[in-house]
Amino acid sequence: MVSHTHCSIRPATPADAHIITQFLDGAHWMHQHLDWLDAKSFLDKIPFLLVLYQNELVACIACPLGLHNIAWIRIFAVNSQYDPRQIWERLWPHAFKELESHGCKTAAALVISPWLEPLLLTSGFDEINAVIFLEWLTSSPPTLPPFPGKIRNLRLEDIDPLIDLDQKAFKGIWCNARDELLAAFKSASISTVLEFDGQLIGYQISTTSAWGAHLARLAVHPDWQGKGIGNAIVTDLMHQVGRQGYQRLTVNTQEDNLQSLSL
Structure with a gap:
């Protein structure tokens, strides 16, 4: 060398x-x-x-x-x-x-x-978490569970409330800045929000490729976590992925993110 x-x-x-x-x-x-x-x-x-x-x-x-x-x-x-x-x-x-x-x-x-x-x-970094890879094959998506509000496509005018939601849902190093979320929205193939009483309470952003679909970002407002909102958003995504002809859906998440793993 x-x-x-x-x-x-x-x-x-x-x-x-x-x-x-x-x-x-x-x-x-x-x-x-x-x-x-x-x-x-x-x-x-x-x-x-x-x-x-x-x-x-x-x-x-x-x-x-x-x-x-x-x-x-x-x-x-x-x-x-x-x-x-x-x-x-x-x-x-x-x-x-x-x-x-x-x-x-x-x-x-x-x-x-x-x-x-x-x-x-060797430079002073510490390992604090591990990221794991999950895969779901799209042969038979589960039934969409009941949920409050409606799921609709993410729109450009949603970016500001989306940023507020994202920064409440994530802490520390996992927060995304405005330029990151705007770039995510522009590159997304499937992006949806769950809206209730005029407020965004959850969202997902996913990309697609020849390999299938990938859930890149999922967030639920802290006041609504544990109430099936994330499950409803992901299940709706599974149905959309299947309708678009993709054979699998993948996601990366932290090893200790029990809420994501439970989905």
Whole structure:
């Protein structure tokens, strides 16, 4: 592998959009957070740092400060000729220093690739939860249970009350900011809300692909949790997925999220 000692580090700028996109398409060591935002979304935020060797991009990290002063590691990518541990040990202190200077309280990462975990653990990160993958085959959806209000399609004008609902339903690192939820809405294939007495009390956002449908976000207002609202929303989604011809529905959830697991 090539030594990293002669590499330089600098902030990314909007002018780097093309080279970053090309680099990420071919990066060997690649961590990308599971969300709806792409690399271009972070170019005007800090820290987004590039590692270059003789003007060639060989690694990058993007972990912009977000809601509640929490920073998710959105992107960490390294060229195949470089050791990701050595790059991480050089790059992360720069990124962390920038985060601290802007009031960051927590940095987090959703580990998808096993090579990333030891790098995080040696840098002071603690494992606090595990994300598990669930799958439902769409052969026979259950009967839609009785529920208050009505389920309808999510509309653009719902975004502001949706953000309020989402931030009440989720705490800490699991909260989504406005730009994330707006991007989720724009990329969704099936998105619905459960409305009661003019108020949104639950919603779901799902995507579809050749592999099937994926439930990307599900939230129920705390005052309505445990009352079958989430079950009604998910059951309605199962019926929609089946009608659209998809053979399976998947979801990722935290290992200790008992309410989600019970659905």
